[in-house]
Amino acid sequence: MQQKLLVSPETLAADPRIASRALRADAICAVAGVPRLAELGPRNARFVETARLRDPLQRVIVLREALEHGIRILFVEVASPLDAALLADDLPGLVHPVDDAPQDDDALHAVNVVQLLRFCLASAPAETAEALTGMPTRHVPRAAMRLLPQDAPVRRMHPLRRLLGEPSVPVYLAVGIYSALRALPVAFIPQFHGSLLVLWMIDILTAVPYTWGVLAMLFAPRRWIRMLATLTTITTFAAPYVYFWMHGRDYPPFVVAVIAALTIASISIEVVKYLQERALRRRYRSARVAATVRMMPVRITQAPESTQTTAIQGSPVG
Numbered sequence: 001m002q003q004k005l006l007v008s009p010e011t012l013a014a015d016p017r018i019a020s021r022a023l024r025a026d027a028i029c030a031v032a033g034v035p036r037l038a039e040l041g042p043r044n045a046r047f048v049e050t051a052r053l054r055d056p057l058q059r060v061i062v063l064r065e066a067l068e069h070g071i072r073i074l075f076v077e078v079a080s081p082l083d084a085a086l087l088a089d090d091l092p093g094l095v096h097p098v099d100d101a102p103q104d105d106d107a108l109h110a111v112n113v114v115q116l117l118r119f120c121l122a123s124a125p126a127e128t129a130e131a132l133t134g135m136p137t138r139h140v141p142r143a144a145m146r147l148l149p150q151d152a153p154v155r156r157m158h159p160l161r162r163l164l165g166e167p168s169v170p171v172y173l174a175v176g177i178y179s180a181l182r183a184l185p186v187a188f189i190p191q192f193h194g195s196l197l198v199l200w201m202i203d204i205l206t207a208v209p210y211t212w213g214v215l216a217m218l219f220a221p222r223r224w225i226r227m228l229a230t231l232t233t234i235t236t237f238a239a240p241y242v243y244f245w246m247h248g249r250d251y252p253p254f255v256v257a258v259i260a261a262l263t264i265a266s267i268s269i270e271v272v273k274y275l276q277e278r279a280l281r282r283r284y285r286s287a288r289v290a291a292t293v294r295m296m297p298v299r300i301t302q303a304p305e306s307t308q309t310t311a312i313q314g315s316p317v318g
Contacts, residue, residue, distance in 0.1 A: 007041035009276075013283045017047060017077060021108055023284040027098045031110040032073040033143075035215050037280040038273070044072045050083055053111070054090050056124055060131035063120055066113045067132070070139030074111040084109065094119055114143045121147060129153060138162055178207075186244065189255060194247025202243055206236035214270050237266070 012018060025037055032040055046066060052058040053076060066074060076095070078084040084107060088095045094115050099108045120128040133153040137145060138161060140154075148154065186192050186199060209232055216229035241259065 007039060007043055009038045009041045009280055012041045012045055013037075013280055015042075015047075017075070017108070018284070021099045022286060023099045023108065025281040025284045027096060028073070028110060028284070031096050031098065031112050033112065033114075034072065036277050037284065038277050040073065044070055045075065046071045046073075047075045047077070050076055050078055050087055054087060056127065059116075060120055060124065060128050063113070063116055063128070064131045064135055067117065067140050067144055068135050070141065071113050072141070074113060074116070076109045076111065077106060078109055079106045081107075091116070091119060114141060114147065117144050117147055121149075185258075189248070189251065191251050191255075192244065192248040194243060199240060199243055202240045206239050210236035214273075 028040070029035060029037060032045070034040060046069075048062055052062050053074075062074070065071075075098075076087065078087060084095070084097070087109070091111065094111050095109045096111070097107055098110045117128075129152060132148075134155060136155045136157060137148075138157045140148075140162075187196055213229045213231075213233035213236060216225055217233050241263075244259075
């Protein structure tokens with residue numbers, strides 16, 4: 001149950017197939033369509049064998065499994081540049097390298113599930129429709145739902161039920177509840193002379209822009225977006241407090257203490273999220289070969305008869 005509710009990005013980062021490589025975090029986020037590595041975990045990322053993606057019949061089965069479970073990104077380990085080229089020929093434009101492995105070494109590639117759906121619908125519509133028959137759409141991403149034909153033989157779930165299955169809903173719900181309740185204690189402060197309804201509306205209307213601003217401020221690829229996000233974050237964070245102080249005076253010390261505590265708590269949460277993302281990106285960039293055991297095939301040779309011993313030659317593959 002916990003794995004279904006939580007993304008658990010540290011669990012994915014600790015996977016030997018991830019931990020043993022030096023990966024490009026930005027490339028992984030771009031393929032998955034997420035701004036932060038913290039949004040990827042075992043619940044929405046999956047490893048798949050190269051052979052299954054190359055086989056047209058197995059490919060649509062992989063697609064069905066990924067869509068049904070809300071998978072965003074498929075990781076594929078390829079054993080050689082030749083295998084990577086063959087896979088790229090079978091899935092043109094869909095296979096993206098995400099690590100810096102040497103050309104003669106195995107490498108990790110990634111495939112976006114929504115792009116895979118678009119490709120399968122165009123290249124093998126009949127086989128794709130057959131594979132998706134009866135698939136519940138509760139965890140299917142919205143972008144994938146828009147690609148599905150109206151007559152697709154899937155079990156379409158009620159929009160409300162699909163919404164409750166979105167992993168981001170609990171986060172925004174928590175932000176919404178916090179924003180809705182934050183203004184209520186003000187009703188018991190006689191020194192406040194403003195409108196409680198206006199203060200409450202400011203809290204509600206700034207909740208989503210504030211959340212976007214924090215994410216974009218830290219991880220947006222373009223500088224002007226980060227600057228806009230910083231301005232948005234500061235404005236939306238300060239707006240309710242500015243209104244509160246403009247419409248009251250002579251607040252008791254405990255009110256100032258509570259506001260200071262809320263401010264420190266909000267900043268601390270964002271700092272923790274930022275540090276978590278930085279730590280994840282360091283882990284993805286740092287190859288930890290010791291996390292996995294990948295051995296070369298062992299070659300056994302017979303020693304001279306005078307020694308009557310067997311020599312074993314082999315070495316780990318880094």
